[in-house]
Amino acid sequence: MDNVKERKLSTKRRGHFQLTEEDIRELPKVLLHDHLDGGLRPETVIELARKNNVKLPYWDPLKLADWFYRGANRGSLKEYLEGFSITTSLMQTPEDLYRVAYEAIEDAKKDGIVYLETRFAPVFHTQKGLTYDQIVDSVLRGLKDASIKYGVNFGLIICAMRNMSPALSLEMAKLAVRYREQGVVGFDLAGDELGYPPKDHLEAFYYIQRNNFYITIHAGEAFGKESIWQALQYCGTHRIGHGIHLKDDIMVADDQIIEMGYLAQYVLDRRVPLEICLSSNIHTGAIPDLKYHPFPIFYKYGFRVTLNTDNRLMSSTTLTKEFSIAVKYYKLTLKDIEKLTINAMKSAFIHFPERLKIIYDIIKPGYIKFREKREKHNA
Numbered sequence: 001m002d003n004v005k006e007r008k009l010s011t012k013r014r015g016h017f018q019l020t021e022e023d024i025r026e027l028p029k030v031l032l033h034d035h036l037d038g039g040l041r042p043e044t045v046i047e048l049a050r051k052n053n054v055k056l057p058y059w060d061p062l063k064l065a066d067w068f069y070r071g072a073n074r075g076s077l078k079e080y081l082e083g084f085s086i087t088t089s090l091m092q093t094p095e096d097l098y099r100v101a102y103e104a105i106e107d108a109k110k111d112g113i114v115y116l117e118t119r120f121a122p123v124f125h126t127q128k129g130l131t132y133d134q135i136v137d138s139v140l141r142g143l144k145d146a147s148i149k150y151g152v153n154f155g156l157i158i159c160a161m162r163n164m165s166p167a168l169s170l171e172m173a174k175l176a177v178r179y180r181e182q183g184v185v186g187f188d189l190a191g192d193e194l195g196y197p198p199k200d201h202l203e204a205f206y207y208i209q210r211n212n213f214y215i216t217i218h219a220g221e222a223f224g225k226e227s228i229w230q231a232l233q234y235c236g237t238h239r240i241g242h243g244i245h246l247k248d249d250i251m252v253a254d255d256q257i258i259e260m261g262y263l264a265q266y267v268l269d270r271r272v273p274l275e276i277c278l279s280s281n282i283h284t285g286a287i288p289d290l291k292y293h294p295f296p297i298f299y300k301y302g303f304r305v306t307l308n309t310d311n312r313l314m315s316s317t318t319l320t321k322e323f324s325i326a327v328k329y330y331k332l333t334l335k336d337i338e339k340l341t342i343n344a345m346k347s348a349f350i351h352f353p354e355r356l357k358i359i360y361d362i363i364k365p366g367y368i369k370f371r372e373k374r375e376k377h378n379a
């Protein structure tokens with residue numbers, strides 16, 4: 001009791017208030033890096049597994065959620081991949097793809113997300129003979145129906161896999177462009193970085209560029225800054241997925257940047273958005289501990305950073321949780337959360353007027369409303 005009183009006093013004295021997870025959930029947020037097959041609800045996994053006769057390690061939602069989470073925790077690549085092989089095996093029919101997409105928007109709504117860019121690799125969804133067009137159609141229908149019902153705006157990103165053939169990547173690039181009027185907003189290259197440089201897939205990226213379309217690439221997650229450089233300067237990416245190894249191009253001492261290489265300078269100058277995923281980086285072992293994460297230094301020096309979930313199921317997270325982590329470990333304030341949200345919206349792949357509309361009609365009024373409510377409450 002005393003502790004609570006003391007905390008209240010000290011927050012008042014500092015002139016700002018402590019943000020709870022509930023507060024953060026209520027705030028309008030934007031999510032740019034989210035994998036559809038990494039975000040299923042444990043209950044949905046169980047229902048779809050029963051329906052499709054897929055074997056699961058556990059049939060209790062809590063135990064199953066914990067199993068997915070443990071798999072994502074470093075050291076167990078086998079279980080991690082097993083997790084995805086289960087989720088993708090449950091997304092093989094139009095109805096099941098529709099359901100997972102629909103629920104992604106439903107969950108986004110519950111999480112206070114006003115714009116969601118979710119992504120997936122159609123190549124993993126052909127086990128029962130669906131064509132790529134049928135796969136993308138089903139996902140888009142689910143996203144659209146839920147978007148109409150819940151008022152969450154969305155964009156879909158088509159992923160190619162870096163360990164698969166460049167010819168297949170080109171096919172995925174063509175698929176993405178073909179659906180640009182139906183809700184696909186960009187193209188991504190995902191998968192294991194080591195040994196699979198993005199420049200192996202140049203034809204796909206050139207196709208996207210020649211069609212004036214949008215690119216994001218998983219780069220600088222597990223592999224060095226070289227991968228980020230290639231993504232930018234060979235492949236013409238507009239955003240970087242993760243990009244944490246950009247820190248290898250920055251010299252830091254006592255939380256100050258002492259020196260920056262040309263690559264980091266370029267990313268900063270050109271306002272290249274970095275899709276940062278805190279929990280995911282810890283779980284995959286890309287970063288050993290939150291105190292070593294470059295996010296706070298990137299943010300402090302004005303890099304265009306955004307916060308994201310990556311795989312909600314495997315990392316047992318939500319965007320609210322990711323922001324809560326940043327509030328707790330890096331002392332983010334309400335103003336910082338608003339700034340990061342606007343950063344993300346500015347970096348989205350939908351058209352400029354649509355982005356502005358969401359910023360000025362939804363995000364900014366949402367933060368104003370939250371502040372007014374707080375002031376009234378504190379008066």
Ligand SMILES: [Zn+2]
Pocket residue numbers: 033035190218241310
């Ligand atoms: Zn990812």
